[in-house]
Amino acid sequence: MKSSHFKIRSHTRAFTLVEMLIVVTLIALLASLTLGAYTYAMRSSKRRVTTGTFETIKLALERYNVEFGEYPQPNGSGQMVQFPPGKYPYDISGAACLYQALTGDGYDQIKGVSGGAGAGSAGGSSDGKVDGAAEVKNKMLVDIPQTIYMKKGTNYILVDGFGHPFQYVKAAAPTTQAAGGGAAAAPTPITINATYDLWSYAEDDANASVKSISALNSPQVSVRWIKNW
Numbered sequence: 001m002k003s004s005h006f007k008i009r010s011h012t013r014a015f016t017l018v019e020m021l022i023v024v025t026l027i028a029l030l031a032s033l034t035l036g037a038y039t040y041a042m043r044s045s046k047r048r049v050t051t052g053t054f055e056t057i058k059l060a061l062e063r064y065n066v067e068f069g070e071y072p073q074p075n076g077s078g079q080m081v082q083f084p085p086g087k088y089p090y091d092i093s094g095a096a097c098l099y100q101a102l103t104g105d106g107y108d109q110i111k112g113v114s115g116g117a118g119a120g121s122a123g124g125s126s127d128g129k130v131d132g133a134a135e136v137k138n139k140m141l142v143d144i145p146q147t148i149y150m151k152k153g154t155n156y157i158l159v160d161g162f163g164h165p166f167q168y169v170k171a172a173a174p175t176t177q178a179a180g181g182g183a184a185a186a187p188t189p190i191t192i193n194a195t196y197d198l199w200s201y202a203e204d205d206a207n208a209s210v211k212s213i214s215a216l217n218s219p220q221v222s223v224r225w226i227k228n229w
Contacts, residue, residue: 043203049161050200050226053148057158057166057198058228060102060140067140071196072101073111073170081152083164088205094168095157096126099149102140104130105156126156160200160226169212170196192216192229199227 065071074097080089096109106126107113114124128151129135149158157165171194172187190213191197197212204224207215212229215222 046161047202047226049147050202053158053160054166054198054200054226054228056148057098057102061098061196061198063140064101071170072097072113074168075109075111077169079155081165088208090165090201090208091167092152092155092157092165095159095165096155098158098166098168099156100126102158103144103149104135104140106135109155125154128156160202162200162202164201164208167199167201167212168196189213197227197229199225199229202226 061071074093077093078091079093079096081092082089093109097111100106100109105128106124108124109126148160149156150163151157152165159165169191171191172189174187190211192212199212199222201208202224204222207221210221212222212227215225
């Protein structure tokens with residue numbers, strides 16, 4: 001008796017190289033779209049945080065002006081610190097002045113401000129507290145959230161949603177009449193506004209050393225900044 005042999009033909013088959021390439025391409029495309037959407041969402045979120053903090057600082061500066069009759073002036077400039085270490089340098093002078101002027105924590109970063117009698121040897125530096133001899137009673141921001149300030153080196157500074165220091169420059173003092181009745185020479189402008197310039201570089205790391213007055217002649221430089229001009 002002959003035995004019958006039946007050949008069972010498999011209906012499965014392997015992917016061809018072309019099909020594999022198509023699958024890999026689709027996966028890469030989906031991944032890039034997802035990453036792009038995530039990056040855009042994160043950048044938008046950081047800009048919203050920056051804008052909110054920016055408006056809060058502006059309101060606090062107006063309160064400071066009403067209280068003291070002037071806007072605070074940074075005690076010096078050009079305190080360059082890298083964010084993050086080894087990367088782009090940012091000037092923290094204005095951010096340190098803003099922190100002290102609006103929180104009352106210290107005064108050594110505000111030009112022309114002293115603690116008066118009883119200030120002791122603290123020198124008016126910030127210590128993360130708003131009470132004690134080294135403080136000035138000028139608290140313009142109440143319950144300041146920890147997300148908008150940080151300690152960098154020995155200074156506390158106000159930072160934007162990108163973790164970078166806010167930039168702040170007070171306008172040059174107006175001219176006064178020279179001795180003998182002659183007109184005094186007009187000071188060289190250092191700001192765009194007649195009061196102060198406040199800005200965040202936002203995601204623009206490449207121009208993090210450009211000042212507001214320098215950007216006046218090149219508006220395309222500051223197009224991504226969040227600014228008050």
